[in-house]
């Protein structure tokens with residue numbers, strides 16, 4: 119273990135039973151395909167291992183970053199010193215009763231929607247095609263085509279900042295547009311319960327196919343991105359404002375405003391996080407100068 123950093127040596131010897139990778143490129147774990155190495159990336163398999171990782175990193179005075187499916191993150195070019203906890207191994211999904219499903223944080227939203235459809239349970243059609251995880255979706259109240267996590271979420275099991283497991287009702291989650299209380303509290307979603315309604319599975323599937331076709335027709339799904347780059351501003355749509363400012367296709371290095379959907383920033387190949395940040399700032403400034411509306415990034419900049 120000669121080449122290991124002090125932190126890599128200490129955390130791996132304290133928690134030998136937990137899967138870890140060292141100097142793991144974040145570009146391999148983010149849909150933008152951007153980001154330098156994580157000093158340690160850990161893959162807990164259950165809430166107990168997640169708790170142990172948090173406890174150990176606190177003892178070593180390191181703050182852990184939480185990674186779901188990596189589809190709403192701009193990770194830094196220099197990487198992350200310390201610990202990144204990837205939750206993709208928390209992947210159980212189960213039916214609780216006739217109308218309730220519980221999914222672990224690492225389950226993808228598309229898998230959750232397909233599971234619900236198979237049971238003839240409606241409500242998650244909107245989530246089919248959102249490439250993130252249940253944890254990331256709950257954390258930021260993901261939504262599409264008129265649906266949001268808050269419409270179907272019944273409760274959320276959270277590992278709180280003090281290390282305790284707590285269940286919040288949907289009301290207690292303080293959901294609003296692309297926001298939940300967890301953003302302020304640094305709580306980690308372990309699992310969530312969804313309350314759905316019975317419907318003909320064929321109707322559910324055909325709605326999901328309709329939405330998939332809409333996505334394919336309007337979004338640059340063939341290029342790395344993190345989805346909508348900006349939040350929807352009050353009184354307008356980011357994509358329309360960007361297009362009106364003449365910024366469709368606008369490029370900074372390998373980062374560009376998509377020429378298919380101006381609300382998306384895409385990686386044309388080899389884009390750096392700095393280029394994406396510069397592009398986001400220039401677009402926001404130009405739109406502000408023209409309209410007085412300030413666009414705020416939806417993508418989480420680490």
Ligand SMILES: Cc1cc2nc3c(=O)[nH]c(=O)nc-3n(C[C@H](O)[C@H](O)[C@H](O)COP(=O)(O)OP(=O)(O)OC[C@H]3O[C@@H](n4cnc5c(N)ncnc54)[C@H](O)[C@@H]3O)c2cc1C
Nearest residue numbers: 186187188189190250251253254255260261262306307345
């Ligand atoms: C092609 C494309 C299309 C998209 N379409 C949509 C869309 O229609 N609607 C929409 O809302 N979004 C969309 N997105 C964005 C993204 O998929 C969502 O924001 C999704 O909810 C992010 O989940 P994630 O697991 O990828 O989170 P990550 O990107 O891994 O993380 C995002 C944030 O959530 C935090 N986080 C992740 N997991 C947890 C957890 N378990 N507990 C606490 N915090 C956590 C992270 O620390 C980070 O701050 C799209 C993205 C792409 C690439």
